[in-house]
Amino acid sequence: MEQSIKMVLMKQTLAHQQQLMASQRNQVQRLQALALMCRVYVGSISFELKEDTIRQAFLPFGPIKSINMSWDPITQKHKGFAFVEYDIPEAAQLSLEQMNGVMLGGRNIKVVGRPSNMPQAQSVIDEITEEAKLYNRIYVASIHPDLTEEDIKSVFEAFGPIKYCKLQQGSAPHRHKGYGFIEYDTKQASNEAISSMNLFDLGGQYLRVGRAITPPNALHSKTPAPATSHMPTAAAVAAAAATAKIQAMDAVATNAAGVLSKLGAPGLLPTPAGGIIPPPGIAIPQQIRAPVPILPGLPTMMGAGQQPGAVAQAQEAIRRAQEAAQAKQQEELQKKLMEEAEPITLQAQENMSIKGQSARHLVMQKLMRKVESRVVILRNMVGPEDVDETLQEEIQDECGKYGQVEKVVIYNEKQSDDEASEVIVKIFVLFSKMQEAEYARDALNGRFFAGRMVRAELYDQALFDHNDFSG
Structure with a gap:
């Protein structure tokens, strides 16, 4: 019976730990979704504008945590877009609603929210916004x-x-x-x-x-601290004992039914004196071959012959070991979740930390790193008069020779606000892999199409993900 109680306690503890880990995983995902809701992408920025101008324009909507403008090391200018991160999601949402299309530095800036390549956070964000509608x-x-x-x-x-x-x-x-x-x-x-x-x-x-797009105190919620159990130790032991007793009674009834069915056939077993059939015996293992790990929340029971002082010392040592194991487990869980998900801060996404004697090597590596993009832009391929219903299909068939094409975008860009201004046609092709995009770029660049020499190059992935085709 004692072994059965221990097994029930172990199952209860494992179930509790799984619930705790699921709760912490949901909490981390919620915090990351809130951090994602605090960001906006600002595109089509004039190259003459600096960070101070962007900050001044977006500051009225709320306190800004950081502004990250991606710089081109060759031209020593920014690439025409920036990420603005606010302290609260409401500020980002308000700037998104009121700043998109505003004239800044002679150009209409483009302000959008979450990038389209992060669908894993959308369900959590929808849950937060639905909860906010209750207030x-x-x-x-x-x-x-x-x-x-x-x-x-x-x-x-x-x-x-x-x-x-x-x-x-x-x-x-x-x-x-x-x-x-x-x-x-x-x-x-x-x-x-x-x-x-x-x-x-x-x-x-x-x-x-x-x-408000978040419920009250959404940004002040903490990750739940490790807890063993809300049930007192005595209650847990009693519940486990009752469960083990019921399981043992069920096992006895099942075995008895099987034996009685066999005894129903004459001549199988001799009937003891008095006609009383003894109950079947239940084999209880005296020891477990593999040591059972001590889990947090598992109550300890005093064995026969143990001294109270020694038991207290042993329980204290076990408690400290449990706390250390619990803390390490939670740390590993949160570290794994943070590695799998998007980084919370923009600085972690954009900046490279440089320390020690290898600083010069890392600087050169950062400046010379390959542009990772699955998008190829085709310039001077067609004119506005050549754009028809079949053009997109023709381009997809042609580019399909170099890899799997996921999307083709044909964009007509006016060079000024005048109605008679020149229109340039840009064609964007999104491949499934970066290697396919590079292969298509090398194959199509310099080729002639309808008497025009095509210029093919990789396009910034962040700009494309935010539907910014002005680059």
Whole structure:
């Protein structure tokens, strides 16, 4: 019976640990999805603009964590696009809604959210946004530093009763970070506040108001700490004993039924004196061949002949070993999850850390690294008058000789805003592998098509993923 109780306890502990690991995996995925929601991609940036101009244009929507502009080491200029990462997802969503197509430095910039090549995070993001719809919360940014929560509440309560109004506090006392959240009793009140107060001049600053896309305290949730079990030790032992008893009774009943069915045939076994059939014996193993690992949350039981002091010392040593093993297990789990998923910070994606004596070698390696792209751009292949319904199919058939073609995009680019301006046709071909794209580039570059010499080269993968064909 004691061995059965131990086995039940082990199964319960394993099931609890699996639930804990699944919960932590979901929590890490949720945090990574929130980090992804904080980013926006800004394309079609004039080469004359610097990072300060981008920061100044996007700062009214909320505090910016980082701006990463990809630089070309040959031209010493940026490549015409940047990644802006905010502290909160609402700021990124508001900038996406209000900055896309805005004229900046003589060009209409393009602002988009998550790249199309990250479908694994979409389900988690949809779950977060659906959860946010349960609350009538709005996001308010670009708040004057001298205004208080009471000032903001007095202005916004004209649209309906307010449950709470909270401004995000800064590091300095009695100073906020310029943004906050307001929750109304009704959805109608929140919608009216957004439509009426967005771009409202309050204290010399234009407010930026939008709907909250995350539930309350979404960014403040922590990864659950390792826990053994919420069930007391005595209760766990009692539950395991009851389960083992039921399992033993089931086994006895099953074996008895089998023996009785055999005894029903005459002459098989002699009947003992008195006509009493003894119950079948149950073989309980006295020892387990392989040592059973001690798992977190497994209660320890005192054996016969053990001294209380020695047992207490042994239990303390086991507890410390359990905590160390648990911490190491959680660390390995989170490390594995972080390696499999997208890096959370843009700096981790874009920058290369250079230390030690190999710094010069790493710098040269960074400058000379191969451009990893599966996209080939074909220039000067056709004119606007040559674009018809069959062109895309012809290009796909031709490029299919060099690999598997996943997508063909024909883009007509006007050189200016004038109606009579020249139109250049760019053709983008997305292959399934980078080697296929390189093979197609080498084969098509310099070839003649309908009297035109085609110029083929690899196109920036990030630009293509964000549907930016201006490069």
